[in-house]
Amino acid sequence: MRILKVDSSIHNKRIKASDLARRSSDDFCETYGHSPLESVAPFQRGEIILGRRVGAGSFSSVYDIQDYNLSAKQSDKYTDEHEQAKKREATAKSVMHGTKYVMKCLKDKLEESDADEYLFHCAAQDIAFEAEMLAALSHPNIIKLHGVVDSHHDAFLDGASEFFIILERLDCTLTDKIEGWAKNSFNPSRSFKSLRSSLSSRALALDKAETEKGAPTTTSVDEGRSLVCRLRVAASLADAMEYLHAQNIVYRDLKPDNVGFDRHGNLKLFDFGLARFMPRHGDACEDVFEMTGLGTPRYTSPEVLFHQPYNLKADVYSFCVVLWEIMCLKKPFGKYNQRKDLEREFSRLDSKPLSINRRWPQPIQDIFRSGLSRDLWARPVMSDMCKVLTECTSTARDLQKFRSLGTFFFEVCCKKTPCDKYSVSISRAEHANSHQPIII
Numbered sequence: 001m002r003i004l005k006v007d008s009s010i011h012n013k014r015i016k017a018s019d020l021a022r023r024s025s026d027d028f029c030e031t032y033g034h035s036p037l038e039s040v041a042p043f044q045r046g047e048i049i050l051g052r053r054v055g056a057g058s059f060s061s062v063y064d065i066q067d068y069n070l071s072a073k074q075s076d077k078y079t080d081e082h083e084q085a086k087k088r089e090a091t092a093k094s095v096m097h098g099t100k101y102v103m104k105c106l107k108d109k110l111e112e113s114d115a116d117e118y119l120f121h122c123a124a125q126d127i128a129f130e131a132e133m134l135a136a137l138s139h140p141n142i143i144k145l146h147g148v149v150d151s152h153h154d155a156f157l158d159g160a161s162e163f164f165i166i167l168e169r170l171d172c173t174l175t176d177k178i179e180g181w182a183k184n185s186f187n188p189s190r191s192f193k194s195l196r197s198s199l200s201s202r203a204l205a206l207d208k209a210e211t212e213k214g215a216p217t218t219t220s221v222d223e224g225r226s227l228v229c230r231l232r233v234a235a236s237l238a239d240a241m242e243y244l245h246a247q248n249i250v251y252r253d254l255k256p257d258n259v260g261f262d263r264h265g266n267l268k269l270f271d272f273g274l275a276r277f278m279p280r281h282g283d284a285c286e287d288v289f290e291m292t293g294l295g296t297p298r299y300t301s302p303e304v305l306f307h308q309p310y311n312l313k314a315d316v317y318s319f320c321v322v323l324w325e326i327m328c329l330k331k332p333f334g335k336y337n338q339r340k341d342l343e344r345e346f347s348r349l350d351s352k353p354l355s356i357n358r359r360w361p362q363p364i365q366d367i368f369r370s371g372l373s374r375d376l377w378a379r380p381v382m383s384d385m386c387k388v389l390t391e392c393t394s395t396a397r398d399l400q401k402f403r404s405l406g407t408f409f410f411e412v413c414c415k416k417t418p419c420d421k422y423s424v425s426i427s428r429a430e431h432a433n434s435h436q437p438i439i440i
């Protein structure tokens, strides 16, 4: 316990934050059945040696963990709870083998200003809920929770930043990747070189072996040039979203800033502060529910933007906006910087602010036409989107089926129709072997 003198107003705010965070966990447990956080490795703040701050959101800071310094006294406490003691030790030891972790906590300044009291309390509830949610989830494309402050909600009594969670360390976000891809993309000859090599059977075998090992499938530069690689990223994200929706969880803050990549290049969805279970009564894809409107306006569905009832399809819309950004390598709704600009645009009945390229493969065009629909009942469910994307990426492996996708890559990269100049090569290729893609 820190022996610091805090004024009574801050003290009261902390008591309320602790109380609300506990209630937030209770809400989670009521739906989930028990607290999955109970089985997460507990750490004291003093056992963690922090490095530099690696990121910050509106309410939270994220720090690199340099090392752990486990207290023997603390470890003794868990000898009865053998699993937790083992998990603490395993986490601490793994640092020596190169595993990297970060600590996420709230910003201290949240508790300092009077105006921010409401925000402090909302943020405390969100991070407590995020901890429970992450403890319950297990998916290769969702960030893993490795530890939590041992005193759980009581930690807020010592200060806003005293409640923390420990996560695997990510190397970059999808925002960083998209920026990198935009710089390196659309060099037609290199793009096709990478496309062809990803199609050759040898490359496929290597690719498969590397994926199984968990190693990166391509370098980031090649990813940018290869739309197949970018669609694979979209397919991994769709997989994570499908998993959440199958558990009746709405994520509510899907955007490239909340999608990360680990050191092996694997996609990891993080920042679960706004994720919630859908109400148990009714159908989470067909019925709509009164819930708080949240998210970043650029990626937020019109119904959420206008504070109307919504359901899991709000995530489907956000996913389509992210997919559009992956396809175009441009900020969606680039000219709309303010929430009110977007509201004005969406108020127009004929509004179609994200253009759909007619040269994109038909299944992708269809995803955008239905997924970005103002009418949430017209939007597909996440599992359908997942199927289409998996099909598109695996189609790239099936040379016969790949033809339309190859044509699309050709057209997008070269901004020409394939039959113009290269018709000889194409027909020769088709004659020689009907299983060959367009040869340039």
Ligand SMILES: Nc1ncnc2c1ncn2[C@@H]1O[C@H](COP(=O)(O)OP(=O)(O)O)[C@@H](O)[C@H]1O
Binding pocket: 054, 055, 056, 057, 058, 059, 060, 061, 062, 102, 104, 143, 167, 168, 169, 170, 171, 173, 257, 258, 270, 271, 272, 273
């Ligand atoms: N596991 C992580 N590894 C590395 N950086 C991270 C990690 N989690 C978050 N960050 C960085 O911290 C920022 C804020 O984290 P986030 O969880 O998104 O918090 P907030 O809820 O405040 O948006 C992120 O945008 C990212 O830059």
Ligand SMILES: [Mg+2]
Binding pocket: 057, 257, 258, 271
């Ligand atoms: Mg965030």
